[in-house]
Amino acid sequence: MWADFRAHDGRSPYIGEQTQAMFAPLVLPQAPSTPHRALCTKNAARTNAHPRTASTFPKRVGHRISCRVRQLALSGAHSAKRSQGRSAVCTRAAASDGSSGEVAKGALLDLSSYDDRVPAAGAFERVDDVVMGGVSSSKLVPAKQRECLVWSGQCRTDGGGFAGMRTKPLSKGLDLSQWQGLALCCALESDAEPERRTWKATLRTQNDRGEVVYQAPFVPPVASSPDNLPAPVYLPWESFRLVRGPVVVPDVPPLSAEECTAVFGLGLIMSRFGPQGPMQDFRSGAFRLAIHSLDVYNTSPAADATAPEQLDSLTTTSAGTANKGTRTLLTFLLAPILAIVFSEAARRRRQARTLLKKRYGWGAVKIRGFGQQLKRQRMSALMAAQEGSLQLSADALSAILALPLRLLFMLSRQVGKVIRRLKGQKPLPSMR
Known part of the structure; x- marks a missing residue:
């Protein structure tokens, strides 16, 4: 019904921004011809x-x-x-601060042609706030006319407030210990207010998909034009701190090169959660970030590091063979039920019903009837009735099982805390 309401009421600022961003061109127009x-x-x-x-x-x-x-x-x-082949290429460039030093780089992504950009974009997956009940969405696509990837989407504070992407499970750990950090060449193309969001690069040194990961903050430059390459942002390993959600894990030293012998994931996050908590002037809505390169770098002229393997050559789509991570027996057994109760589609339907109730004061019965009316406009009456019945059944099951499942997971977390205490391990910080 969310899609039905979006198509029906384009006057809504909430829906209008989504529709406008959905149909926005993925590549900015080229400059006019010159002599x-x-x-x-x-x-x-x-x-x-x-x-x-x-x-x-x-x-x-x-x-x-x-x-x-x-x-x-x-x-x-x-x-x-x-x-x-797809082996990385090492290059040397002048230091960005104008000094005489040089920066050696090893490419983690090959973006030289569209045929190379397609698998480079396919090496990543979205990690938006839908995992915690939000309605934000984002995607990473290859640009057709430029040597870059475009990460764009909508970030909403309802139930979450972040959008992200990360590499898919890697077939093996990536050895980056011979390098000093990441060099990210990117530019914000949607607006000129990058400081009203929190931007972080993520790095994973454990073969899992849990919420504990290394993060380093950065501020992307604003794009001056589609043709001008911005200066790269250098993120040394020491700028990465271990976090759980948006909270730094205490008493853990920063990341070091010795811990980068097996890197199992890289990614980016745009969030409303800063070091001091939620940002008061956070800019929600559409965003668009052009990624021109993702490299590792060395500033020492004597350093002779081996070129790293590229990310798209290490990603795997085989389920159950890599990066099972912190998935417990409980979550494995309850996976089919969780997919129904906490599905993204169900959350978006709830958000649409909340918006209709707030704006027009409609009740639950009238909202359901309105949804069925819109369905009959794009499909037969029989198919509309079938789809409406399935959605009603899923929503009813979600309402019945939501509270018991939440209580079960709260009990599971408490048991986990007791086990960590018995093992002498420090408790993990709260994600709030």
């Missing part, structure tokens, strides 16, 4: 700004070389790179 000499100058500036393409050409290029020749040379370089 030949200006275009060559622009392409030359882009080439010098990009470390992967800067090494393909001399520093001085004669004015007689046409832009077409440059494009062919770039295409040949990218084709040669792809022919080497």
